[in-house]
Amino acid sequence: MRVAVLAVCASAASLAAQATGDSGGAGARDTAVPLGRYAPVAALPGMGRPVDTAVVGARRRAVLASVGRGVVLVPAAHARDLERDYLQDNDFRQANTFFYLTGQETAGAWLVLSRRGGDTVDATLLVSPRNPAAERWTGLRLGPDSTAAALAGVRRALPLDSLDAVVGQALRRGGGPLHVPLDRTTEREPWVRVLLHESRFGGVFVGADTRNLRPVVDSLRMVKDADEIARLRRAVEITVEGHLAALRALRPGLWEYQLEAVIEGAFRWHGADRVGFPSIVGSGPNSTTLHYDVNRRQMLEGDLVVIDIGAEWGQYTADITRTLPVGGRFSARQRAVYELVLGAQQAAFEATRPGVTLAELHRIAVDYLRAHSGSLCGEHTCDRYCVHGLSHHLGMDVHDVAVPGRGRLEPGMVFTIEPGVYPPAERLGVRIEDDVLVTATGAEWLSARAPRSPEEIERVLKGLRSCPSCP
Numbered sequence: 001m002r003v004a005v006l007a008v009c010a011s012a013a014s015l016a017a018q019a020t021g022d023s024g025g026a027g028a029r030d031t032a033v034p035l036g037r038y039a040p041v042a043a044l045p046g047m048g049r050p051v052d053t054a055v056v057g058a059r060r061r062a063v064l065a066s067v068g069r070g071v072v073l074v075p076a077a078h079a080r081d082l083e084r085d086y087l088q089d090n091d092f093r094q095a096n097t098f099f100y101l102t103g104q105e106t107a108g109a110w111l112v113l114s115r116r117g118g119d120t121v122d123a124t125l126l127v128s129p130r131n132p133a134a135e136r137w138t139g140l141r142l143g144p145d146s147t148a149a150a151l152a153g154v155r156r157a158l159p160l161d162s163l164d165a166v167v168g169q170a171l172r173r174g175g176g177p178l179h180v181p182l183d184r185t186t187e188r189e190p191w192v193r194v195l196l197h198e199s200r201f202g203g204v205f206v207g208a209d210t211r212n213l214r215p216v217v218d219s220l221r222m223v224k225d226a227d228e229i230a231r232l233r234r235a236v237e238i239t240v241e242g243h244l245a246a247l248r249a250l251r252p253g254l255w256e257y258q259l260e261a262v263i264e265g266a267f268r269w270h271g272a273d274r275v276g277f278p279s280i281v282g283s284g285p286n287s288t289t290l291h292y293d294v295n296r297r298q299m300l301e302g303d304l305v306v307i308d309i310g311a312e313w314g315q316y317t318a319d320i321t322r323t324l325p326v327g328g329r330f331s332a333r334q335r336a337v338y339e340l341v342l343g344a345q346q347a348a349f350e351a352t353r354p355g356v357t358l359a360e361l362h363r364i365a366v367d368y369l370r371a372h373s374g375s376l377c378g379e380h381t382c383d384r385y386c387v388h389g390l391s392h393h394l395g396m397d398v399h400d401v402a403v404p405g406r407g408r409l410e411p412g413m414v415f416t417i418e419p420g421v422y423p424p425a426e427r428l429g430v431r432i433e434d435d436v437l438v439t440a441t442g443a444e445w446l447s448a449r450a451p452r453s454p455e456e457i458e459r460v461l462k463g464l465r466s467c468p469s470c471p
């Protein structure tokens with residue numbers, strides 16, 4: 001598996017280089033050019049992004065090598081019905097496992113992987129036949145043809161109704177078990193019921209031979225390949241733009257939802273696909289509610305506002321939190337709590353390197369809070385008011401997959417460091433969250449461009465507060 005992951009990194013080097021080149025100098029960004037721009041796929045104008053077929057091919061090889069024996073079957077997400085399910089037709093988001101192994105955003109498709117002679121992966125994509133009448137309404141879609149096969153880098157793309165035959169044939173040729181992703185998102189799917197309780201797929205398959213593919217894919221997903229890191233960097237940069245927009249707009253009297261609007265406007269302006277999670281803009285007492293996302297309060301002079309946001313780009317999401325003084329300057333007390341939290345974050349970052357666990361980093365941050373509290377939190381030390389975990393992995397899910405037994409950090413893992421202190425009696429909450437990439441020797445701040453020290457925040461609030469088009 002190690003070798004496979006390295007192979008992925010090598011084959012995606014060109015894409016990483018391209019992404020790095022795209023981003024330009026960190027300080028001198030031309031904001032007229034959206035960060036999320038991409039060259040459309042000619043076969044899918046307006047919808048498809050180019051896929052590095054070598055990258056997804058390497059992931060498929062890694063999955064098959066990992067499962068050992070059997071056939072791998074992976075469904076795409078369904079399209080929602082415009083009339084029946086949802087008011088917007090633009091709300092499709094691909095299933096993560098399918099995206100990881102194909103890079104395709106096609107709805108209702110399936111991927112079948114099996115071994116063909118030695119280590120060769122036989123990958124078949126199954127998609128609905130083209131429907132010109134429907135495409136007139138909803139745009140071009142992939143069909144079962146050579147275009148789809150080329151875009152996904154698979155041997156062949158067949159019509160959906162060949163699914164039973166293709167899986168049955170693969171099982172007859174190489175034997176079981178059948179590996180399918182079984183999780184919260186698929187458990188209610190009709191195909192799971194069929195798979196687990198009825199004999200299907202040419203009569204070859206029986207329910208007892210089904211294994212869950214998720215632990216295998218999740219384990220691979222924990223170490224990001226170069227393509228994933230490039231996507232995460234893009235999501236982080238767009239999220240930083242959201243924070244910069246918030247800094248420009250912030251002033252007493254503004255409503256939390258207005259700040260949310262400015263932030264999410266910046267996300268879309270810079271090409272984000274959607275938010276990775278509901279934007280948290282919690283001021284004053286709301287700063288102590290960890291997942292406050294109602295965003296309905298008017299922000300007042302003297303408040304702090306906790307802004308915990310993440311843009312999603314190319315299926316990957318960032319997660320960055322800043323705590324800002326609404327009036328432009330921290331009070332002495334706010335600043336003291338802020339600097340304590342900042343110090344805890346810095347201590348955890350400096351301890352980050354391969355081999356360390358997130359639990360150890362959490363302990364380091366808590367120890368820092370306890371050791372440096374002084375009388376800041378009264379009779380207790382401030383670690384008493386640090387009520388959530390310090391970190392989570394970051395990727396296609398904002399709280400990305402973490403499999404048991406894989407607790408030690410490895411190069412290529414991406415996670416958050418987000419200490420917070422929330423003395424409840426005071427209507428005062430401070431959280432600082434950054435996204436971090438584990439390197440061979442330590443770690444890299446991915447979100448360093450978002451102002452973080454109190455001095456820089458106050459300087460930027462003073463200097464940037466000129467936003468002619470803001471409400």
Ligand SMILES: [Mn+2]
Nearest residue numbers: 319416418433
């Ligand atoms: Mn987080």
